[in-house]
Amino acid sequence: MQIERLVQMVFYIAGREHVTAKELANRFQVSTRTIYRDLNTLSLAGIPVMSAKGTGGGIFLLDGYTIEKPLLSREEQQNILQGLQILQASNYPNAEITLNKIGAVFRHVLKPEWLEVDFSFWGSDEKEKVTISELQYAILNKHLIAFDYFNSELQKSCRTIEPLRLVFKSHAWYIIGYCRYKQDIRTFRMSRMKHIHVMPETFQRELPKDYSLLPEYKEEDQIPVFKLKFSRAIAYRLFDEFQENQVSLCEDGDYLVTIRYQLSNWTFNYLLSFGKYVEILEPEAARIMLKERALEIAGLYP
Structure with missing residues (x-):
């Protein structure tokens, strides 16, 4: 990625008195021809990259130059930072290292203007x-x-x-x-x-470092174990809804899901969202409760 290489190149040169094009080429695993093109790009961007021939010569930054000076436009900086943040969230290799390096260059606060997420329903005021x-x-x-x-x-x-x-x-x-x-x-x-x-x-509060979004079931043994048989017709939903170790393939091609659920309104309303494609095998109490709800629904359509 050229942008990342350019930023790293500025840091590399700034940390040394002189470097050679060959050294930069080896460092960034590109040709010396590419390095010279990059140096030209840096110069056009206003970075005072200098070069001197002979003994003791090489490539260097003009004395007194600080890397706080802009390398990219505000919009370009914003796009790079946000793109790297997405990569970091997805555990992309070395994204955090690159993000830290670029963060050292881009000092000002950036606002996300490229993304809009609307949490309201369609038709909301x-x-x-x-x-x-x-x-x-x-x-x-x-x-x-x-x-x-x-x-x-x-x-x-x-x-x-x-x-x-x-x-x-x-x-x-x-x-x-x-x-x-x-x-x-x-x-x-x-x-x-x-x-x-x-x-x-x-306010001043911080989220505790040991906080987990997952609930802690202190009395898990008291929560019933559901055995649910799902039709193969609904298979596309299973691995979106359940963990891999909760799903197993039956001999007839359908799927068995084993999971703990409370005997609550939420549980039965959720299972009803699968319609005819799920059957509660166990526990018996849950079978009876879901049947009663299904009959109540059927009663609305005499």
């Missing part, structure tokens, strides 16, 4: 729309946010939280923050948050 930039601002600058929250039973509550992290997990966005109402760190699903407002009040 404009006042309900919150962009990822607003949420990022609240998290990075430690501003409280207030909103109406609807739980899985559609019960409404007014919340004010100290937003600590924005997370995308399992097809949905979540905000992790300290809830002033519950006086504890909680996770809020974005689709259930309405009328989100970034407040002027600030």
Whole structure:
């Protein structure tokens, strides 16, 4: 990637009194011809790359030059930083090293202007729309946010939280923050948050380093084990919804999923989303409860 090589080349030259084109070519695994083209690009960008022939000569930066001077335009810097942040999040090799190097050059704060994420539903009023930039601002600058929250039973509550992290997990966005109402760190699903407002009040709290988004089941043995048989027709959803070690192939080509679930409204509403393509094999109590719900639904269509 030429941009990365150019930035690293400036650092490399700045850290030495003189270097040769051959040395740079070996360092960056390109030809000396490419190095000379890169040096010309740096010069055109305003980087004072100098060269001298003879003994003690070589390539060097003009005395007094500091790498805080702009190498790229603000827009180009922004695109590079954000692209590398995406690579870092996906564990791309050496992305963090490159990000740190470029971060040392680009001193000013950059705002993400290339990406828009709208958390409101289609047809929502404009006042309900919150962009990822607003949420990022609240998290990075430690501003409280207030909103109406609807739980899985559609019960409404007014919340004010100290937003600590924005997370995308399992097809949905979540905000992790300290809830002033519950006086504890909680996770809020974005689709259930309405009328989100970034407040002027600030806070100082940080997310604990040992915090995990995964719930801790202290009494896991009391949670029933479900054995679910899924039709092969719905196979495309299984590895999006379940872990690999929870899914096994049956002799008839269908799939068996073994997982712990509470006997709750959420569980049965979730399983009903698979329609006729899932059957509860165990526990028996869950089979009966799902059948009753299915009959209630059928009763709506006499």
